[in-house]
């Protein structure tokens with residue numbers, strides 16, 4: 001039996017033949033702007049009680065991360081306040097955690113030749129990506145002048161971090177939509193590691209298209225994550241066997257998009273043009289031990305395309321699976337050994 005954990009982007013497949021798996025504890029809710037599904041496999045009734053409480057704490061941690069740190073929309077968040085002060089000459093203090101995330105993002109911007117850029121908020125706002133995704137409005141293509149104006153407000157050289165303070169260039173906005181879910185999975189990992197007496201043996205934690213598998217499943221079968229077929233709703237292009245402790249993130253043009261003039265405009269933008277990325281890839285799946293890297297690289301490789309994207313993933317020792325616009329699949333060697341198509345292993 002296949003357990004669909006997140007039908008939005010990926011699904012996670014498990015074998016539920018024994019009664020242990022049937023007792024798994026599941027919490028589903030909305031956080032980080034997506035559907036969250038937290039599943040723990042307890043060994044006994046006492047662990048099941050602990051698992052329920054732990055899932056609640058994880059959910060609260062996700063809400064806290066969103067509300068107090070990363071959200072571009074919530075007026076209580078650090079990112080919101082920093083964006084509000086863009087252009088101010090006075091410096092704003094930045095928390096140690098956000099400062100560290102920004103430095104990691106800056107490195108990824110450098111390594112991806114600017115394809116990945118969390119200072120992309122002005123363009124995300126212009127293209128109304130969140131409003132289109134929420135179904136509040138129909139998407140439309142902005143004027144070339146408006147795109148150029150927003151594009152001039154993107155670029156990590158306009159993000160100055162000094163002595164625990166941050167300054168943004170006028171008109172600039174930070175947007176962590178590309179990495180928030182991966183960062184959140186790293187938080188979940190830390191909570192499980194620090195769990196002490198509430199430690200649980202195994203679980204799957206899915207935040208939209210970013211998934212973390214933890215521990216060994218009670219029935220002894222490997223964790224399996226199905227990669228969605230970008231060309232068929234409900235179908236998948238294959239299944240990945242994921243080692244415990246790893247995170248998998250998928251970025252795809254079928255997640256959030258609108259259609260105009262007979263073409264699809266996706267939610268992943270190319271900072272070099274200001275328009276949706278057009279690299280020939282429709283879906284990018286990255287496997288890494290780091291949630292941050294799996295999420296950041298999935299977005300970066302989607303923008304970069306096959307050649308440059310694979311080189312970037314290799315630089316970070318991450319495994320990749322790309323589906324291009326013709327439906328062809330390209331994988332790193334490490335991914336091939338974990339990949340099962342309908343027809344067999346490693347196709």
Ligand code: AMP
Nearest residue numbers: 115116117118177178251267268269299
């Ligand atoms: P993901 O689905 O993880 O690939 O992230 C996509 C989200 O990241 C979008 O909805 C935007 O909020 C933001 N974004 C779009 N293009 C980029 C880009 N080139 N670099 C960084 N973030 C981006």
Ligand code: MG
Nearest residue numbers: 178295296299
């Ligand atoms: Mg991403």
